[in-house]
Amino acid sequence: MKHDDLLKIMGADLGISRYRNESDESFGIRTVYSASRFWIEAFCLDDGRMGADGCQPGIISRRLNLWLDRISSIYPFIGQWIRSQQHYTPFSKLLYNRLIMVGDIISENNGGTYRCSSRHTIQIGNDLQALLGVYDTTGNDTSLPISGMMLSKREQAEPRIKCDPEWWNLPREYYAWSSCSDEGINEYADPSRKSVRDCWTSKPVLPDGIGLGRRRETHKYTYFLLHSHQNTIEARIIDNYRWPSLYTHLRNIVGNPYWADVEKLDDAHSRIEAPFSLLPPETSRWLDFMTWPEKTPDDCVFRIIRTELLKTATDMLESCGIKVRNSKTCQSN
Template structure:
């Protein structure tokens, strides 16, 4: 139940009430997720709701097709933040490993996502080094300045977002395949853990996990929601195919 409540809170369907473990239903509203789809959030009576005729229940959520004002996509951090970041020589960080955008993997923890060579010729690349004190990897955005490479510390979420971008720019995008189970459902293995939190929450409530409720990747969706989920994935650099 804690996992289910967490997903509904993240999506905005219910709200924390201030007391430990206590939640309340929010006021009913439609939350657009693309130009032609929204989530119905909050407490409402399905039989009398204006959108009842077109509403589809999928996973924990109510999906409503229609015409909406799509949310404005957030610009990636390397387009908005790089001028304000502290840049120094990459050599100051000692021995570095560079991301391998040609890797079949999509996660930062996989050893074959990294190489000793600087393979990426794009404006930005991604590197990591091991922090001596903690033994944990630390991530760097890397860019060229003449003959030198400059680097700036970034957090894991920024590094993951840049990795997805570099894979796309290298013609090696993360690709997932939706496989139809029957006329009403499709299943897919998704990299939910590497998506921005709001998109991950939306996908969470629109799907059923295959197996344990806390499982990240293997999901089932209602057929009516698949097109929208594919659009959300594509917005974040993940290519979706139909198997």
């Protein structure tokens, strides 16, 4: 068998097809990324007790890294892509964390060990179920091709994934409020700015009576919801993961929304360019699972997705305040 045949065989077993004019490198990276789900599941099952105990995270990482090293010795571009990620989370941990986030592998001892969950489904869209646990990609259970690391099938039901991005509209009486000066807030988000990196100013900006502030501390920021009340500005601390959804909402208020640009690659694949890092965890975990990161393993901007899952993905983006347009619209603007 030629080395060039290995990825083709893996891709065929997983049901992964090339999109139009896709390079060998891109196809190989997508194939290895998807295959990693099944290797991680296999590692969790190989605990000497038929998967009852599961494996420690360090063992999962070591085994996955060994497999990736072997593949990279045949295809150096895979190793180069793995090492291109921008953050410090090891690639193996990035992958198994994505399975943990959706319940594909689970822990019953506070993260001491992880085991593969029993076969089950979760309704993530009006007509889409994610298949979790051990599934045979050559069997009859799946009705849709793999996308990212997600197996899925068509099934009409009410989605179990509930997004509640408007937590900032809860009654004021639910929380204790302080003044901005008491909290030491020294930076405020201006949602009219082009980039989130450049949005922080020294003066409060409260479109529609609400805003976002932060306090600079040693090695971190503390974020606050701001609220206009009786000619004063009140503040309350919010969890760090909440500020991006509030900032996205503020941008929509001032007519400066974030956009997700969808480019059709062929009849079976599309590319989504969107600010994935600003999505709330309950949404980002599924979009991470159902897409292939393109430029780097932790790519938070460019993702490839199967066409069959595209509507569910764009519905998720829109529910978080991200506007969606296709590439033809982008080119005409």
